[in-house]
Amino acid sequence: xxxxxxxxxxLSVQEGDNSIINCAYSNSxxxxxxxxxxxxxxxxxxxxxxxxxxxxxxxxRVTVLLNKTVKHLSLQIAATQPGDSAVYFxxxxxxxxxxxxxxxxxxxxxxx
Amino acid sequence: xxxxxxxxxxxxxxxxxxxxxxxSPMKGHSHxxxxxxxxxxxxxxxxxxxxxxxxxxxxxxxxxxxAEFPKEGPSILRIQQVVRxxxxxxxxxxxxxxxxxxxxxxxxxxRLTVV
Numbered sequence: 001x002x003x004x005x006x007x008x009x010x011l012s013v014q015e016g017d018n019s020i021i022n023c024a025y026s027n028s029x030x031x032x033x034x035x036x037x038x039x040x041x042x043x044x045x046x047x048x049x050x051x052x053x054x055x056x057x058x059x060x061r062v063t064v065l066l067n068k069t070v071k072h073l074s075l076q077i078a079a080t081q082p083g084d085s086a087v088y089f090x091x092x093x094x095x096x097x098x099x100x101x102x103x104x105x106x107x108x109x110x111x112x
Numbered sequence: 113x114x115x116x117x118x119x120x121x122x123x124x125x126x127x128x129x130x131x132x133x134x135x136s137p138m139k140g141h142s143h144x145x146x147x148x149x150x151x152x153x154x155x156x157x158x159x160x161x162x163x164x165x166x167x168x169x170x171x172x173x174x175x176x177x178x179a180e181f182p183k184e185g186p187s188i189l190r191i192q193q194v195v196r197x198x199x200x201x202x203x204x205x206x207x208x209x210x211x212x213x214x215x216x217x218x219x220x221x222x223r224l225t226v227v
Contacts, residue, residue: 008152034215043116043203043218044155089154091216100145100205100216102155 008087010107019077019110023090023103028071030092034100035064035075038087047075047088077108085110114139116206117186118219125226131191131198133222137206144187145205145216146179155203161187194226 013019025033031052036044050057050064050073057064063076073090087107091100117136125131137144142163147155157171161181172179176194181187191198201223205216 008154036218043118043220044205046215046217049215101157102147104154 008105008107010109012109012111013080015082015110015112016079019075019080019084019108021075021077021088021106021108023073023075023106025071025073025090025092025103026101027092027094028068029094032093033064033066033073034091034093035062035073036089036091036102037084038089038105040086044089080108080110082110082112084108116204116217116219118202118204118222120222121220123222123224125194125224127195127226128193131194131224131226133189133191133202133204133224134186135189135204135206135219136186137204138208138217141206141208141217143207143216144181145207146187146189147203147205149201149203149221158189191224194224196226199224199226 034049035047037047038044048059048062048064050066052068055066061078065074075088077084085108087105089105090103093100116138119134123131135144144161146158148158149155159172159179160168161179163181164183176192178190189202201221203218203221205218207216208214
């Protein structure tokens, strides 16, 4: 969904545990989704993407799940490391255009 | 292949001055997006441009803000008569495909401070 002016939700996990970050998107016409990671003072960095004809995609230590029925996206990070501490955003892209709309974001803190 | 380049990284302007933010997309990319981010908040879409055309400016304030992406040179986000509320990080992203839905790559942002 489009970002709103809210403070970021936060998630704290122990190093080595798995993390799950959730995102609800707003437009049923969206057919392409990306997860971005943003470290403090830096621009968002691509993590993984998924198209609407898929419901799961795996990368290195990350998995994205897409549930189109409830318009929900999740990012799973396996064996979370301190370097994973960042803000994570989901972005949706409508088939009819190329603008990306971002969710509010979730701040992940990994506790050593 | 250099990534998306934004300059300056930091910009300080007094109230009433103009701010010009530049974005050079990745090589071969013809789609540029500008986003604004306030501290502790998400990225808010401002404008989407292709070479020489504004495709979607639904997120741009109606006054004082303008954007361009000329045939030659970087994309420019221009803010006239800046006010304190314009202080934010402004990010530019670029992508390659038209309707192919490909990822957008971000620059490091320009942090604008209005004093």
